[in-house]
Amino acid sequence: MNKFSNRLAIFRGLLFCIFALPYFAVQAQSETQTAYEAGAYSRAAKLGAAALSQQPGNHDLRLIVANSLAWSGRLDAAVLQYEKLYGTPLENSGKVGIANVMRWRGRANEAEPIYEAILARDPANKEALEGKRMTDRELRPQINKSVHLLGQTGGFARLESATMYSRYTDDRSVKWGAGYTLGKDRNAPQADKFAAIQGYVQALNWPAAPRLDLSVADGFNKTRLYGLVSVDLLPDTFGLRVGLVNWGHLATNAQAQANGLFARRVGAYWNVGGDWGTVKTTLDAYRVSDGNFVWDAQAIYTPAWQPVAQLFTWYSGAYAKSADKTVSSYWSPSSTYGLALLGLKKSWYSDRGDLTVGVQAGFKLTDEARNNLSLSANGKYWFTESTALGFDLYATSSPRPAEYKQRSLNINLLRLW
Secondary structure, X not given: OHHHHHHHHHHHHHXXXXXXXXHHHHHHHHHHHHHHHOOOHHHHHHHHHHHHHHOOOOHHXXXXXXXXXXXXXXXXXXXXXXXXXXXXXXXXXXXXXXXXHHHHOOOHHHHHHHHHHHHHHOOOOHHHHHHHHHHHHHHOOEEEEEEEEEEEOOOOEEEEEEEEEEEXXXXXXXXXXEEEEEEEEEOOOOOOEEEEEEEEEEEOOOOXXXXXXXXXXXXXXXXXXXXXXXXXXXXXXXXXXXXXXXXXXXXOOHHHHHOOOOEEEXXXXXEEEEOOEEEEEEEEEEEEOOOOEEEEEEXXXXXXXXXXXXXXXXXXXXXEEEEOOOOOOOOOOOOOEEEXXXXXXXXXXXXXXEEEEEEEEEEEOOOOOOOEEEEEEEEEEEOOOOEEEEEEEEEEEOOOOOOOEEEEEEEEEEEEO
């Protein structure tokens, strides 16, 4: 009797596998497609991953999952799925996806040969043609002219105008730029004009793609050379930066700038991701020329779980800042300033431009901090294939613990050549 029952259970299990599992797999694929078409990419990625476990050879479904991961910001996971399309009828789509990820990460020079290789085999590939068009635009020489307005509590205001020319070498192995900045601080006891000549060069084909930024800044009757070296030891994952920076300018304080303060800077970034989401971390330490030591750190966690991703993306995190001593000429909390962060953001994209708006709340973690609120918006619109107008807007009310507010607007005109 027991043998008969066991055989019957095995038979029922086989019938379930033969008839029921294909039904659930088809159902899961249908739900994935529905979520994908509705723009619910986080949900589509989750549903699609479950369906792929039952249909690992379903290349159309894998492409949907890969695109959903990419469009919900999980780029490393998307690359893994795109690579699994190599050697299949959708290989070109997988390679286009990887090239797109490279372009989004600021590596248009690496995306270009991938698009070109696809078009050599399939000249009518629409996705590759569009990617190549966008890449060509990013690789062209450009002039960026910007105006920056900043105001903060106490009536302090700063006006800056900057011009930067940048380009790649013909073989895409080096990117360099040069320009200048003119500015003036107002409504502060030490307000004055300042100027800087700056440039940078990055060796894209060298290990860690090292970049050197140099500037000669003059203001408040002081002139000094600054420099910063940055390396991406693990591209898009881990990098370091070290150098000498204009602390008076970074501090957005006329007194700090009048004092000619500079700082030795050491910083790092570290990004990790997985099925659970992504974490982006930054840490910077400054040894200021007045003998003070200041550091700040931030970690932002964007979860894979985004139940209403078509409406907005949510994230959480933490921010901390501290100094050896508090001085009056710049923000330097001797007791650690710590916040827990919770934010929402929404982005829109089109062939002509993009727009992102966000709101972030900070909740005090230490006695030095107070709850705060920040609003941001940035976007760019291409009037022609060669001319774009962009903006960055930021406003915050951030007690420290005294009342502090800041408003910042940057408008830039980009012209390609």
